[in-house]
Amino acid sequence: MFVGYVKTSCPEDKLLITELNKQECHFTWNMNKKDTNITDHLIKLEDNLDLRLGDKAGTARTHNSVAYVKYLLGSNEEALTNLKKSVELTKDFYGDNCDEKLIVTYGNFAWLHFYMKQYAECKSYLEKLKEIKEKNTAVSTSALHPQVLGEKAWALFKFSRKYYSRAQECFKKALELEPEDGEWNAGYAIVLYRTETKCVSPQDSSALKQLRWAIETNPDNDELKLLLALKLAEFKLFDEAEDLVERALEMSPDSPHVIRYVGKYQRNYGSVDRSISLFKRALDVSPNSAFIHHQLALCYKQKKEKFREQPECQRFRHLSISHFEKATTLTSGFIIAMTQLAILYGEDGQIDRAEEVFQTALFAAKEKTEGVQELYLYYGEFLQYRKRNQHLAIKYYKDCLKMAPVSRDGKKSAKNLKKIANKRLSYNTNDTRALGILEFIKQVTGKKQFTAEGCEHLLESTSS
Incomplete structure (x- = not known):
């Protein structure tokens, strides 16, 4: 649902609508309700407020975002309350002469009063914005004002x-x-960290470079230090990474964000038992954090894999399942967690429950991209090995491979497809289904085409 840029055929409203459509605020930033799970988004925003994360300026921005979400959910009075709180915090942080910092908030006020049919109040805020721009030529074009750009960036990033x-x-x-500016450098570093694909070396990593600079401008931001540590660890630069982890935990031992990132680091590169201990601490503060439940589930899954015999293997599997269940309950459409939960149900012999979770994840995949390729791979393996449905497994392996042929999941799907083809060709070198699979792999990956005559060499080269 996009609520900005309203059109009207009523002449008396046209001037008002024209002015509203010029404003830079949440209502005109094209943040579509269908592009997020609005309830989950609100929970995360309100958790940030409850935990008092960030300074008053950051909290003011969060209240702005909460106000917009409350409007989308039809709670206009609660939206107004959050906008008033945003103004209060902004003035408390910057002082009374901070109109430039309130451009977005005043724009939100104007839009909200318009939708509430409180036209006098709407015009009042539009007049305030006009006065701000007339007093300061630097904000005459608010779309190019750094405060507006920064707040827009944070709003989009979190939405x-x-x-x-x-x-x-x-x-x-x-x-x-x-x-x-420390805020914009921090935001830019975090979004680069979230979006950067695997780099060959530290010199190729834009996120690593920006994280270092962001820490220079935010020396007390321990979350940035931990993101840098995780990035350094990707390149096996463990000495510097571990030093950053220790410093961050020493300076912010009770911060939920710090604890969860230290826990993630320990799970990936250190002690899984230490990671479990840290995530349990974080859970005491944020019992409804899907992220923490997901990380604990991964920890117990890792513990499970160290035990091949009952009852320890079964105990850790069930602990992992319980936290995956909680994570997927707290955040609908959590495809990565649903995939892992379904796998564990399958291992536990709960085939029907596994199938049900896979189907829920596949439905969610119609609206999302994150975790979908992994879902296709593991559902294909579930179909092949648990349900003995090779025909349908091939379909999902192909879907996985098409999404990203050179990724880990893409390569694994190609390998699974080749194994299926090889087995069929071992019985009949002219099996058209098998040859079609090999031709499909060739077309998607760009590798050399295989014919019936060349299949014997293929069988030898791909049998591992």
Whole structure:
């Protein structure tokens, strides 16, 4: 649902609508309700407020976003309350002469009063915005004001993963105007960290470079230090990474964000038992965090894999299942967690429950992209090995391979397809289904075409 840029055939409203459509605020930033799970988004925003994460300026921005979500959910009075709180915090942080910092908030007020048919109040806020722009030529074009660009970037970034590229561009433009601003540098670093694909070396990583600079402009931001540590660990630069982890935990031992990132680091590169301990601490503070339940589930899954015998293997599997269940309950459409939960149900012999979760994840995949390729791979393996449905498994392996042939999941799907083809060709070298599979792999990956005559060599080269 996009609520900005209203049109009307009523002449007396046209001037008002024209002015509203010029404003830079949540109502005109094309943040579509269908691009996010609006309830989950609200829970995350309100969790940030409850945990008092960030300074008053950041909290003011969060209240702005909450106000917009409340409007989308039809709670206009609650939306107004959040906008008033945003003004209060902004003035408390910057002082009374901070109108430039309130451009977005006043725009939101104007739009909200318009939708509530409170036209006098709407016009009042539009007049305030006009006065701000007349007093300061630097904000005459608010779309190019760094404060507006920065707030827009944060709003887009938090609203939907689909808007990460737009958020990145806004942060970049804000930094062109204010290169040393700590908030915009931090935001730009975080969005680069979230979007950067695997790099060959540290020198190729834009996220690593930006994280270092963001820490220079935010020396007390321990979350940035941990993101840098995780990025360094990708390149096996463990000495510097572990130093950052220890420093961050020492400086912010009770911060939920710090604890969860330290826990993630320990799970990936250190002690899984230490990670479990940290995530349990974080859960005491944020019992309804899908992220923490997901991380704990992964920890217990990792513990499970170290035990091949009952009852320890079964105990850790059930602990992992319980936290995956909680994560998927707290965040609908959590495809990555649903996929892992379904796999564990399958291992536990709960085939019908596994199938049900896979179907829920496949339905969610119609609206999302994150985790979908992994879902196709593991559903294909579930079909092949648990349900003995090779025909349908081939379909999902192909869907997985088409999404990204050179990714880990794409390569695994290609390998699974080749194994199926090889087995069929071992019985009949002219099996048209098998040859079709090999031709499909060739077309998608661009590798050498295989014919019936060349299949014997293929069988030897792909049998591993």
